[in-house]
Amino acid sequence: MQKLVAGLLLVIVSQIGYAQGDLLSLVEKNDTIKRERVTNAFKSSRVINGHSIEFLGKGVLDVRILHRFGEVSSGISNLFGLDQASMRFGLDYGISNNLTVGVGRSNVGKELDGFIKFRPVAQTKGPGSFPFSIVLVSGITLGTQPWTDTTRKNYFTSRMDFYNELIIGRKFSDRFSLQLAPIFIHRNLVQLASEENDVYALGIGTRFKLWKRIAFVADYHYIAKGLDKKIYKDPLSVGFDIETGGHVFQLHFSNSTGMNEKAFITNTTGDWGKGEVRFGFNLSRVFTVGRHH
Template structure:
């Protein structure tokens, strides 16, 4: 009997040790597995500008961007709520790293389209990379009738282009930061003294306050190409509120335009003078591809 009990105890201990070794191997494999970092931002845009986040393959993102009038317009204008500009956009994920989008803005009656690609995705584990790199190229087309009918304009005069590189990192579950150099070319400018090429640097940040609410901000410094006595750097701050399939954003901004060419090259309002607009962005995603 003693020998039998000893044998059973030996087998149990050996089996336990083997199980621990197997679990240890599984844990090691899990630790060594490459993982991509997700949810740096809750939306594919910070507020105005693109974020380093993507919407995913087979996902359609319907976006409604809304800007009211300036707060300092007074009570007669209900502090800007009596007027509004908006952009309706449709973004579609061709893959997890490639998105195409189109939109139409009431400000300037502009059509816009863009292509967004992520060649480098922040990850952890073997072969990981510490930050994401995203490339964006876009085009805008104005559809307003020409105010000067004495001059003959061509279709290409309505067009503008932009190229952008986004370099960003999710530092923790709470904090993400990105920097984005941007080049904009306008085929037609208002004055002969204006430059066709504009260079800017954007900064976007997100700080998570709770499970469903985050503080977000984006700022674009115009380095060259605009008269700073007339045009101002666009600055926007706000809050993301996640509600299931929706991301609802409340914000304040001195920019009226809602595409890169518009908000970087056409912002004339000054935060210091109270020329700030209240607005909201609404994002609703639909999975229309194969699961």
């Protein structure tokens, strides 16, 4: 009898151990299904002109060269715009995976610019996922050209302009991403008394992957209020992203000359319908300069 009881106890203990092991394997299997951040909605922190919902990694430095030629409609005498050039040189740095700062200098208007970009919410997939990313951008520009009118009292603050932007974007599939970006710009000084200091616009950016390393991108800003639409046009840029290792090389056409938010939103006069567009390229090269986690 004692042997029989001992045998039954051994069987029961072994079955309990087997059941616990089976339950543990189920728990471990469920733990592998975790919420993940959706990445690569765009291949750069910029669509073309405007910011994208993408961020640099922590400790990553992005050296950006934006180059834009003259108007294609200028004809063969100007080599269809290639005889002229405008550019912006910028340095962007990832303080964290959700916080980037950047500075730049444009030869158009001799402007310095700086921005801070923060992502409070990222698009995720898996349990408890969130369907889109939310990004906040705040920037400042500073003109350095000599004053055109030296007979009046000119203030340093008159050289400054500001912008604030909210970007809402989503990667719908491996091929297609879309974002909307309402933006507010305040100019401390305008050229004419009839002009408004505050400008409101709505940006739309999209990316469609064509091949493994090539994607079509478009960047459009609708000017809702603050500018004379008979003079100023909505900036529209279209182009292609080409991935080459650590580089993202972009070829595009745009009706804007300026390459910071204040410049391309408030100073675009080129008309696509009249062929007043410019060929250009953006080059981005990233370096890991800080400790990456």
